[in-house]
Amino acid sequence: MNLVRSELLKIRTTNAWWLLGLGAFLSLVLAFAFNAFYAHQVLGGNAEEFGASGEAATVAGQAANIYTSGQFLGLLFVMLIGILMVTNEFFHQTATTTFLTTPRRTSVIVAKLIAASLLGFAFWLVTTLINLAAGAIFLTVDGHGAQLGEWTVHRALLFNLLAYAIWTILGVGIGTLIPNQLGAVITAAVLYLVGTQVVQLLFLALSAWLDSQAILKWQVVWPAVASLVMISGEKSDILPAWWVGALVLIGYALASGVVGVLITRRRDIA
Template identity: 80%
Template sequence: MNLVRSELLKIRTTSTWWWLALGAFVSIALAFAFNAWYAVTVLGGDGAEFGASAQQSTPAAQAANIYTSGQYLGLMFVMLIGILMVTNEFFHQTATTTFLTTPRRTSVIVGKLVAASLLGFFFWLVTTLIDLAAGTIFLSLNDYGTQLGEWPVQRALLFNLLAYAIWTVLGVGIGTLITNQLGAVITAAVLYLIGTQVVGLLFLLLSNVLDSEAVLKWQVIWPAVASQVMIAEGTSEFTPSWWVGALVLIGYALVSGVVGVLLTRRRDIA
């Protein structure tokens, strides 16, 4: 617990997380506005124009989408926090002091993983409270009700929490793999933002080559896609079930945590 508290102190005493929190807030505002417009369009009977299935055209499905607004960029921001928790040690040359104070490197990384998960929970809590406040007002004014008693909405909120916790863990894993702070941040951001679009394009081309739309379901192997799949309500021929996305993301978290511990135990710290 002392290691966890020290990691949280390191984050609180820097201004970086404030900037990331501000970015998350802006992304929520933009995403909520779009999701609200989309919900009105789909629930108004025009969902077919946007490829929405029957399951996705229900008030519960759209409420789940509204209550998780801002997830896409929010997950990137918590991933960057996880990266900074590790790379700051090398950037500010405090890694030697940290590992001399706590020679058991596994304990240090586990402390960072736990602290990262707590930060992920904090970001999820704040963003969810904002979404709930705005979402309940919006849905009630449009006579759809809050939909909070529906399981699809509850599942989306719970698995959104899982996504935030896992992406901070993934950030710690990336930080142990690429210790250069600038390199790790740029690489992770590019892979998340641009890589996701590239993966979608590649699978679209592959489906055309193989003449099989079922190939599109395999996009779920990309973690950013898996995060969206596991909170979405309703499946189609292009989207796997929500539990597939959850299993993929949990697998990434386990691999990332193990790799982070092994790399740190073997690495020479000057």
């Protein structure tokens, strides 16, 4: 726990956490405004026009979407925090001191993984409380009720928490793979933002080429898509079941943690 507290102290004493927190808040505001508009249109009788069907066209489905607003960019920001927890050691040249103080490198990485998960939980808690307050007011005023007793909403919130925890762990794994801070941040951001769109376009093109919508389900192998699938709860011709997204993300988290430990144990620290 002393190691975990020290990792949290390292983040708290830099500007990174509140800058990324501010970015997460701004993205939440924009996403909430869009999701509220979308829900108003879908629940107002325009579901087919806006492409909503199945669970997504229900009040509970739209409530779940509203209460998890800002997830896409929020996960990017917590991933960057995980990256900074590792790369800051090399950027500020504190890695030598850290590993001399705690020669067991596995313990250091495990502490970073635990601290990263706690930070992911903190980001999830703050954004969820904001979404719950604003979302309950919007849904009540719109005449649908808060929907807080629905399992669809509970499931979305719980798996959103899992997504935030896993993406901070993935950030730690990326930081161990690419110790250069600027390189790690740029690579991760480009893969997340641009890579996700490229993967979706590739699967769309492959689906059209093979004339099979079932191909689209395989885009869940990309972690950003898996996060969206996990909280959507909807199974369709183009989306697998929510638990598939959960398994994919858990697999990435386990692989990231193991790789991070193995690389750090073997790396020369100058």
